[in-house]
Amino acid sequence: MAKRDLISMEDLSRDQVELLLDTAESFLPVLERDIKKVPTLRGRTIINLFWEASTRTSSSFDLAAKRLSADTLGLKAKGSAVEKGESLKDTAITLSAYGPDIIVMRHPSAGACQVLSANTEASVINAGDGKHQHPTQCLLDLFSLRQTFGRDLSGMKIWIVGDILHSRVARSDIMGFQMLGMDVTLAAPPTMMPRGIEEMGVSVEYDLGRLKEADVIYLLRIQQERIKAGANFLPSLREYSRLFGITTARLQPHQRVMHPGPINRGVEIGADIADDDENLIAHQVFSGLAVRMAILYRTVVGYSDVSSGGEVL
Amino acid sequence: MERTWSRPGPALDLLLKGGRVVDPGEGIDEVQDVLIRKGKVAELGTSLEAPGGVREVDARGLLVLPGFVDLHTHLRTPGREDEEDLATGTRAAAAGGYVAVFGMANTDPVVDTAALLSGLIERARREAVVPAGFFAAVSRGLAGEQLTEMAELAEAGAVGFSDDGQPLATAQLVRRALQYVKLTDRFVAVHAEDASLVRGGQMHEGPVSARLGLGGMPSIAESIDVQRVLEVVAYEDGRVHLCHLSAAASLEHLERAKKAGVRVTAEVTPHHLTMTDDEVASLESTLKMNPPLREESDRAALVKALKSGLVDCVATDHAPHAPEEKDVPFEEAPFGTTGLETAFAALYTGLVKKRALPLATLVARMSAGPAAIAGIDSPAVRAGARADLCVVDPEAVWTVARDGFQSRSSNSAWLGRKLTGRVRLTVAAGRLAWEADA
Numbered sequence: 001m002a003k004r005d006l007i008s009m010e011d012l013s014r015d016q017v018e019l020l021l022d023t024a025e026s027f028l029p030v031l032e033r034d035i036k037k038v039p040t041l042r043g044r045t046i047i048n049l050f051w052e053a054s055t056r057t058s059s060s061f062d063l064a065a066k067r068l069s070a071d072t073l074g075l076k077a078k079g080s081a082v083e084k085g086e087s088l089k090d091t092a093i094t095l096s097a098y099g100p101d102i103i104v105m106r107h108p109s110a111g112a113c114q115v116l117s118a119n120t121e122a123s124v125i126n127a128g129d130g131k132h133q134h135p136t137q138c139l140l141d142l143f144s145l146r147q148t149f150g151r152d153l154s155g156m157k158i159w160i161v162g163d164i165l166h167s168r169v170a171r172s173d174i175m176g177f178q179m180l181g182m183d184v185t186l187a188a189p190p191t192m193m194p195r196g197i198e199e200m201g202v203s204v205e206y207d208l209g210r211l212k213e214a215d216v217i218y219l220l221r222i223q224q225e226r227i228k229a230g231a232n233f234l235p236s237l238r239e240y241s242r243l244f245g246i247t248t249a250r251l252q253p254h255q256r257v258m259h260p261g262p263i264n265r266g267v268e269i270g271a272d273i274a275d276d277d278e279n280l281i282a283h284q285v286f287s288g289l290a291v292r293m294a295i296l297y298r299t300v301v302g303y304s305d306v307s308s309g310g311e312v313l
Numbered sequence: 314m315e316r317t318w319s320r321p322g323p324a325l326d327l328l329l330k331g332g333r334v335v336d337p338g339e340g341i342d343e344v345q346d347v348l349i350r351k352g353k354v355a356e357l358g359t360s361l362e363a364p365g366g367v368r369e370v371d372a373r374g375l376l377v378l379p380g381f382v383d384l385h386t387h388l389r390t391p392g393r394e395d396e397e398d399l400a401t402g403t404r405a406a407a408a409g410g411y412v413a414v415f416g417m418a419n420t421d422p423v424v425d426t427a428a429l430l431s432g433l434i435e436r437a438r439r440e441a442v443v444p445a446g447f448f449a450a451v452s453r454g455l456a457g458e459q460l461t462e463m464a465e466l467a468e469a470g471a472v473g474f475s476d477d478g479q480p481l482a483t484a485q486l487v488r489r490a491l492q493y494v495k496l497t498d499r500f501v502a503v504h505a506e507d508a509s510l511v512r513g514g515q516m517h518e519g520p521v522s523a524r525l526g527l528g529g530m531p532s533i534a535e536s537i538d539v540q541r542v543l544e545v546v547a548y549e550d551g552r553v554h555l556c557h558l559s560a561a562a563s564l565e566h567l568e569r570a571k572k573a574g575v576r577v578t579a580e581v582t583p584h585h586l587t588m589t590d591d592e593v594a595s596l597e598s599t600l601k602m603n604p605p606l607r608e609e610s611d612r613a614a615l616v617k618a619l620k621s622g623l624v625d626c627v628a629t630d631h632a633p634h635a636p637e638e639k640d641v642p643f644e645e646a647p648f649g650t651t652g653l654e655t656a657f658a659a660l661y662t663g664l665v666k667k668r669a670l671p672l673a674t675l676v677a678r679m680s681a682g683p684a685a686i687a688g689i690d691s692p693a694v695r696a697g698a699r700a701d702l703c704v705v706d707p708e709a710v711w712t713v714a715r716d717g718f719q720s721r722s723s724n725s726a727w728l729g730r731k732l733t734g735r736v737r738l739t740v741a742a743g744r745l746a747w748e749a750d751a
Contacts, residue, residue, distance in 0.1 A: 111643025130644050
């Protein structure tokens with residue numbers, strides 16, 4: 001049987017996405033027990049390779065694997081053979097000697113998952129590669145949306161606001177949101193809007209004039225390095241915040257705010273919203289665990305039992 | 314004045330029997346026997362007999378073409394002989410039907426002194442199986458500041474001058490190079506690119522890069538620099554050759570300049586003529602090159618320009634890379650694809666068989682076109698001419714495979730692709746340079 005990789009949202013069909021979300025839902029009761037562990041992946045080996053800083057993604061993958069009773073091994077670039085100049089190909093070959101079932105990887109370069117996959121028998125799960133894709137973030141975002149708004153998300157209007165150009169989250173989310181029938185609008189300064197992005201079937205806005213049409217507003221982090229001299233993406237964070245920052249004053253009562261984290265208070269998101277229980281940001285973090293359990297589980301056992309409705313326990 | 318060098322070998326005697334000779338320079342497209350004696354084309358005819366002791370090759374169903382000339386090869390020598398050396402690079406050339414190749418100067422060390430160039434020429438005399446010539450750098454160390462000693466380099470045998478691999482750093486350097494090169498009868502070849510517009514770039518900027526999240530290299534990065542260079546050429550009444558044009562907008566500047574009588578020639582690569590940025594979605598690092606694969610509208614414009622003659626020639630930009638350099642994530646891989654061994658087949662498959670380009674035009678653009686720019690005799694299937702020709706099987710279908718190359722490197726954009734047309738035999742400088750296993 002060919003191994004299952006999850007590198008891009010394009011690797012999943014709509015049915016598979018729905019099944020993953022159903023599976024994640026079925027794991028929720030486990031997470032509310034006193035003993036939050038099931039034997040589902042006992043004896044399986046999962047390696048987490050994080051070549052780039054991560055808090056949420058790496059911790060939730062690690063915990064997800066442990067909740068499923070898998071053996072886990074976590075590696076970071078710092079302190080590993082990567083610092084001694086080992087290539088990704090050689091790292092892949094080395095780690096494959098342990099016979100892992102799954103390798104989860106975050107890497108600063110697009111194309112890294114393809115290189116890893118070509119050099120290991122393990123299934124590869126992309127935990128973020130360059131500015132390319134971050135499919136597990138997208139799936140947890142979909143899960144949060146479904147838990148909040150119900151199973152049918154079709155026709156909902158979602159605005160993604162921020163540095164689209166440098167965001168792997170935006171690219172995965174556009175695909176995932178559209179897959180479930182949502183209507184996607186991107187808003188950013190023109191310097192942060194990739195040329196040709198409208199061919200993905202999104203609307204493009206350069207101001208927040210029509211923001212009130214949105215049901216959900218998905219904010220992206222604005223990184224300090226974008227204002228470095230010579231980069232010229234933004235003249236200042238202050239001006240970005242004035243034009244694109246989301247504060248309570250800009251929100252309609254029914255609108256909900258999402259953010260993949262980490263947030264920059266006072267830049268893309270006002271402190272009032274960051275501290276507001278109505279936003280979905282904490283829910284996204286919570287969703288990360290159940291969704292990543294579902295992804296690990298489905299990667300090992302497959303997507304074929306659609307008829308069972310995703311019941312796994 | 315010699316511009317190419319190769320190792321000595323026995324002058325060839327051979328009768329090519331019954332092949333279809335296509336030599337647009339000679340106005341020939343007909344079945345003819347070709348008799349080669351002592352390395353020269355002795356006779357063309359319809360029922361030639363092999364003289365005693367002369368081997369006869371059955372060329373029925375095969376094409377007999379004037380050999381190809383590549384104005385843009387990276388032979389990686391000196392410095393990166395692990396990627397290519399003069400023997401493997403010219404063997405790859407021979408296997409692709411080439412009878413002359415010209416190496417670019419961005420080696421390590423850079424070819425920027427006559428002493429270094431003379432050493433390379435000596436090596437070519439010992440190692441090259443098809444004649445090889447060399448560009449020298451425009452600026453010392455390719456640093457973009459101080460001109461090389463162009464007069465002495467020309468005397469030593471440089472075919473021309475180029476900082477290829479990077480653009481000429483300033484308009485002042487473009488101007489000084491065009492002025493100073495007039496002390497010689499050589500030319501400057503320019504890699505046109507506005508460096509500030511491609512910083513961090515990985516592929517052509519457009520809907521595909523937007524979707525993939527790869528840094529964009531906009532087509533205007535090329536066309537802006539083409540325009541800048543052509544303005545200086547016109548102002549100085551200089552002569553320039555534009556390397557690997559990839560963008561439709563560049564062709565508009567080229568056309569305007571040619572119409573105004575500016576002395577400019579241009580080349581396009583087989584990959585830009587047959588592939589687009591859609592291919593890059595696979596994130597295969599073999600598809601990463603500079604200039605990048607562009608959009609279908611650009612590709613179509615390049616084909617049209619090659620057909621009309623606005624673009625003078627095909628050049629491979631053959632760029633070998635070590636496997637450990639290319640077997641990395643797309644974003645970390647160096648730019649470049651090999652091309653010598655696939656050029657004709659790729660263009661025959663992608664253009665000629667699809668009726669986008671007549672065979673005779675392709676042959677002209679791969680042979681006489683680049684030869685004229687380099688200032689060497691055009692390869693010709695003509696009685697009395699030195700034998701510089703290749704024999705191609707136009708029906709042979711083959712799959713480009715990693716282990717099938719004569720080049721020391723296998724980073725080919727065509728890996729795994731099926732091509733039609735294969736070079737069976739190459740005669741370069743009157744010597745048998747290549748013969749495929751039967």
